[in-house]
Amino acid sequence: MLTMKDIIRDGHPGLRTKAEEVSLPISREDKQTIDDMLEFIKNSQDDKIAAKLQLRSGVGLAAPQLNINKRMLVIHFFDEQKNDYITHQLINPKIVSHSVEKSYLPQGEGCLSVDENIPGLVHRYARITVKGFNPEGKEVKLRLNRFAAIVAQHEIDHLNGVMFYDHINHEDPFKPESNAAPVE
Numbered sequence: 652m653l654t655m656k657d658i659i660r661d662g663h664p665g666l667r668t669k670a671e672e673v674s675l676p677i678s679r680e681d682k683q684t685i686d687d688m689l690e691f692i693k694n695s696q697d698d699k700i701a702a703k704l705q706l707r708s709g710v711g712l713a714a715p716q717l718n719i720n721k722r723m724l725v726i727h728f729f730d731e732q733k734n735d736y737i738t739h740q741l742i743n744p745k746i747v748s749h750s751v752e753k754s755y756l757p758q759g760e761g762c763l764s765v766d767e768n769i770p771g772l773v774h775r776y777a778r779i780t781v782k783g784f785n786p787e788g789k790e791v792k793l794r795l796n797r798f799a800a801i802v803a804q805h806e807i808d809h810l811n812g813v814m815f816y817d818h819i820n821h822e823d824p825f826k827p828e829s830n831a832a833p834v835e
């Protein structure tokens with residue numbers, strides 16, 4: 652089972668690498684990895700397990716954060732609007748279209764691979780369409796908005812060696828862009 656010690660931290664070259672496409676059908680090993688990744692995120696949101704294993708409460712994870720150079724990511728969090736969990740295990744994800752409008756988390760972003768706080772707004776597309784494959788090899792097409800769109804873009808950035816703070820305007824970190832709206 653994965654714990655925080657398996658997650659590489661800022662400064663490790665693995666976080667600045669462009670990850671390789673996963674060959675399909677996925678191997679037993681890659682299936683195990685993406686299942687371990689989802690289990691880690693679920694564990695991190697379980698108060699008892701998170702306390703016992705000292706896990707930060709996560710909502711998404713990309714394989715490069717485990718120093719695994721493969722285009723795989725997981726997303727899992729409770730969506731209040733849907734009143735249900737949003738759960739995705741995505742292989743070779745690609746943003747195939749996006750809104751012009753941008754959005755951002757008013758509190759800024761953090762990262763499981765970054766131990767210190769780096770204040771500032773991270774502007775992302777408000778709505779995206781993502782194509783990829785699920786672990787069963789089925790092609791999936793996801794239309795994401797609000798927090799789900801932010802998490803997906805944060806994780807896809809990891810597959811391209813991009814960190815959230817690369818997007819912060821260091822002249823004026825909390826200045827919203829003109830066509831951007833906060834996601835509460």
Ligand SMILES: CC(C)(C)[C@H](NC(=O)Nc1cc(F)cc(F)c1)C(=O)N(CC(=O)NO)CC1CCCC1
Nearest residue numbers: 707708709710711712713760761762763801802805
């Ligand atoms: C960096 C960290 C603070 C651990 C962040 N956690 C998080 O957002 N937790 C959270 C938020 C909720 F709204 C509800 C809830 F149940 C738990 C996170 O997992 N990530 C994922 C990450 O680092 N992936 O590489 C950072 C987020 C910043 C914006 C999107 C993902």
Ligand SMILES: [Zn+2]
Nearest residue numbers: 761762763764
């Ligand atoms: Zn991250």
